[in-house]
Amino acid sequence: MGNGTTVLATEQINQVLNNIGDRKKSQGIIPKSLTLLSVLLIAAILAVILGNIFLGGIGVISWEFISQSPAHGLEEGGIFPAIFGTVALVFLMVIAVVPIGVLTAIYLHEYTRPDSMITRAIRISINNLAGVPSIVFGLFGLGFFISFVGGFLDSVFVIADDRPYWGQPAIIWASLTLALLTLPVVIVSTEEALRAIPRELREASYALGATKLQTILRIIIPQALPGILTGGILAVSRGAGEVAPILFTGAAYYLPYLPTQLNHQFMELGYHVYILATQAPDIDKTKPILYGTVLTLLVLTFLLNFTAIFIRSRMRSRRVAD
């Protein structure tokens, strides 16, 4: 009798254990297949989007397309001014955002106490800046840069009779607006790079009689350079192709000339896509050009990213090897 119950108990235990094993197995399968499914879904969506753009756009791409100006109500010709404008815009943006972002990060990380009021205030501002919708940046650029700063410059330096010289939409204001939008990215990645520099390196420098400034210039910035470049890359990715911030601050529907002055307006690929898709006289006729423009914008963004990534990895490997 006692023996029988023991056998029964053992069997029950075995059964329970087996069930656990089965449950564990099935528990493993469900999350695995779910995650795999979502990965496949994302990959499929990406493939459809990129494939569609590629197939629709590749036929249009030609030397003429990327080297000529639009013609005949945007139905013919190329998109060179938009390519030029995009590159110039991003270039100016990087020139503005990297120094300001890096200096801010250095100030925050090297010169203030992490718990001080001013550091906290700046940090909160940066976080909030990152959350502001890009159209708000556009409006801010219009109000602050064009009306306020531009208007002020015009009132101080009277250049051309009474036409505004600085107080109008221009590539400088558009790139500064974009720089504001991408500032948090540069600050955050620079700060991360600074935080990763070991104390020992700073102390080694101080111990040799280096001042704080010398230590920052000779040890800290070179060491943080890959991180700073990462910030630049992320800023370019974030900024290139953004339409809302440049809508009111400098992008033009069509221009017969290239922007060669800081106060010129400019054409831009993302904005051009918007124009082609919604504002062209005959949308069906501009469709191939639209595809080609989108493809160019994508390729350009990828190229900018890859160049920066290439430079960064070159720098990393040089540093390890030199």
Add this chain to the structure above:
Amino acid sequence: MTDMTTPPSAPPRTSTHIKITAETVDFWYGDNHALRDVTLSMGKGKVTALIGPSGCGKSTFLRCLNRMNETIPGTRMTGTVRLDDRDIYNGFGDVSQLRTRVGMVFQKSNPFPKSIFDNVAYGLRVNGIKDRQIITHAVEDTLKKAFLWDEVKDKLSHSAYMLSGGQQQRLCIARALAVRPEVLLMDEPASALDPISTTKIEDLIAELKGSYTIIIVTHNMQQAGRVSDKTAFFYEGKMVEAGETTQIFTNPQEKRTEDYITGRFG
């Protein structure tokens, strides 16, 4: 009785024999009272060893001697530290000038991510020396002094990270020597090294002794015995006992010192 800076039998020292003195030094990391009323003098051209269990304040004390602790926010120090009878905390002037006179070698070797040459040249350059010839000459000179020249003379432009751990640490010593300090602070300079590299560092210390005043933190009693002239025993932030190394090791006056060096605790 506890704060003896010299053993009773030692002859009275005039200050020309003393390079650095610390008087009634107290130190806080925030609320953590890490050094309590430490008074200690360190002889010119001599090796002084600081020993004691982990966390007793040896590194903290050492870093008071070149004001390195000032770089840590939230710390506070009272008391006086004198270098050649001059207070280094009051009216000394530029702290970077102090640090060229009081060099430092850290526990973990910390070469810069630069070439071997640039590592040694760094201290000269930040102190305003630009002449290439002078720098080249000084780098060679210093590497020879650190017995590293023969090992690295063909790869001066290579990254310092290509050296072995022991070589890196000797490079760090060379780097510190390049600015011609008068005092060398060494915080467990050999604790991360193999026995052969450790021997090389100890030989180097023996060689440098006389021309430099050396203060070395070590956990290794044999090492303290081999390299130092004077030993100070720290315990819980206090300097318990200091004296001639032979006296401390053979005839400690304090029970805690004896317990520590005989390995009963710590």
